[in-house]
Amino acid sequence: MFIDEIKLINFRNYESLKVRLSPKLNIIAGENAQGKTNLLEAIFLCTFGRSHRTSRDEQLIKWDSPAAYAAVNVVSPFGKTLIEYKQRVKEPKTMHVNGTRLGRIGDLMGHIRSVMFSPETLDIVKGSPEDRRRFMDMAISQLYPAYFFKLSAYNKALKQKNALLRPDSGVIDTASMYVFNAQLAGRGAEVMRYRREFIKELDIHASKLQLQISKGRDFLRLSYAPSLGEAFDDETAFLDMLEKSLQDDIRRGFTGKGPHRDDIRIMLDDQDMRSFGSQGQQRTAALSMKLSEVPVIRAAHEDAPVLLLDDVFSELDGLRRRELLLAMKYCQCILTTTSLDGIGDLNLPDTRVFYVKSGMVEYL
Numbered sequence: 049m050f051i052d053e054i055k056l057i058n059f060r061n062y063e064s065l066k067v068r069l070s071p072k073l074n075i076i077a078g079e080n081a082q083g084k085t086n087l088l089e090a091i092f093l094c095t096f097g098r099s100h101r102t103s104r105d106e107q108l109i110k111w112d113s114p115a116a117y118a119a120v121n122v123v124s125p126f127g128k129t130l131i132e133y134k135q136r137v138k139e140p141k142t143m144h145v146n147g148t149r150l151g152r153i154g155d156l157m158g159h160i161r162s163v164m165f166s167p168e169t170l171d172i173v174k175g176s177p178e179d180r181r182r183f184m185d186m187a188i189s190q191l192y193p194a195y196f197f198k199l200s201a202y203n204k205a206l207k208q209k210n211a212l213l214r215p216d217s218g219v220i221d222t223a224s225m226y227v228f229n230a231q232l233a234g235r236g237a238e239v240m241r242y243r244r245e246f247i248k249e250l251d252i253h254a255s256k257l258q259l260q261i262s263k264g265r266d267f268l269r270l271s272y273a274p275s276l277g278e279a280f281d282d283e284t285a286f287l288d289m290l291e292k293s294l295q296d297d298i299r300r301g302f303t304g305k306g307p308h309r310d311d312i313r314i315m316l317d318d319q320d321m322r323s324f325g326s327q328g329q330q331r332t333a334a335l336s337m338k339l340s341e342v343p344v345i346r347a348a349h350e351d352a353p354v355l356l357l358d359d360v361f362s363e364l365d366g367l368r369r370r371e372l373l374l375a376m377k378y379c380q381c382i383l384t385t386t387s388l389d390g391i392g393d394l395n396l397p398d399t400r401v402f403y404v405k406s407g408m409v410e411y412l
């Protein structure tokens with residue numbers, strides 16, 4: 049799939065913008081703080097219904113404006129889809145697909161699939177387990193929208209159960225507790241099965257990419273690290289465990305084990321990448337993990353996602369830039385850069401270059 053056109057009104061530092069993109073490579077050039085990332089943020093927003101850098105939607109509205117609008121037109125083998133975001137000050141945002149307002153954010157998943165690599169992506173290696181869970185959850189949600197709903201149902205049951213663990217009356221309602229435990233076990237086991245499959249697929253591609261980028265030096269291995277250990281996707285074993293650990297959970301005041309505590313193990317030559325990897329190796333691992341979403345999505349849907357690369361070029365040498373773009377040549381790619389130096393030498397076909405200055409875009 050590819051994005052044909054983006055339209056923004058009073059979105060971040062853009063007052064009014066309409067750009068048509070190349071179905072292949074798009075380079076958004078410009079100095080710092082001109083609006084390059086804001087443009088990618090709009091695409092991310094239309095993919096997932098949230099920004100990749102803030103959870104406060106109102107920050108997306110141009111300062112001193114009453115409302116913001118972003119629209120992305122997507123062309124896929126199934127036809128054209130228009131995704132829109134609308135937001136007014138002090139009101140919740142709304143998302144629309146082909147003119148129909150969505151009741152649930154989950155219904156947005158899969159209409160555009162995009163994979164974004166930005167400086168923050170390093171968190172999937174260096175950050176907390178929560179960062180890695182967010183990475184898995186977003187990736188799997190756009191791959192299989194059903195996962196989004198299963199995970200939401202699990203989280204809802206978890207919240208309800210945790211509330212029961214801290215009753216106002218001081219008395220634990222064991223009958224309701226059993227009902228929530230059964231829900232957690234059923235929904236949680238499904239969530240874990242999706243995650244296990246996803247990480248298995250991701251590992252195959254990420255280890256190859258890491259080898260390629262490190263010129264044969266780094267052996268990267270990813271594995272799913274469920275907090276429940278071995279018996280993780282067996283619903284009965286999970287329910288058993290929840291029942292047995294009830295006293296611990298009551299003492300703690302929350303549910304100690306389950307998919308909400310999962311992690312991804314990232315190993316480099318049998319050592320933990322987080323503790324032993326160099327900065328460069330960690331960056332490459334984050335890039336390999338993220339870029340591997342592309343072939344995983346392509347295999348599942350016979351259609352490649354849109355690749356968004358924010359600021360990756362500054363840290364790659366000419367050869368690696370070319371390799372990266374050639375490896376991804378089957379998808380539409382939108383990348384930002386502060387410098388066009390050397391890009392002409394890459395000799396890339398079907399490229400459109402844009403220059404961004406203070407929220408205005410010129411075609412070069």
Ligand SMILES: Nc1ncnc2c1ncn2[C@@H]1O[C@H](COP(=O)(O)OP(=O)(O)OP(=O)(O)O)[C@@H](O)[C@H]1O
Nearest residue numbers: 060061080081082083084085086107108109110111
């Ligand atoms: N709600 C908003 N209204 C108006 N301007 C905003 C808003 N939010 C952010 N900005 C402005 O947008 C600019 C940042 O844009 P962006 O992050 O896209 O920059 P960039 O071109 O990616 O820069 P860099 O190369 O440093 O990453 C800043 O100047 C910021 O002040």
Ligand SMILES: [Mg+2]
Nearest residue numbers: 084085358359
């Ligand atoms: Mg930026």
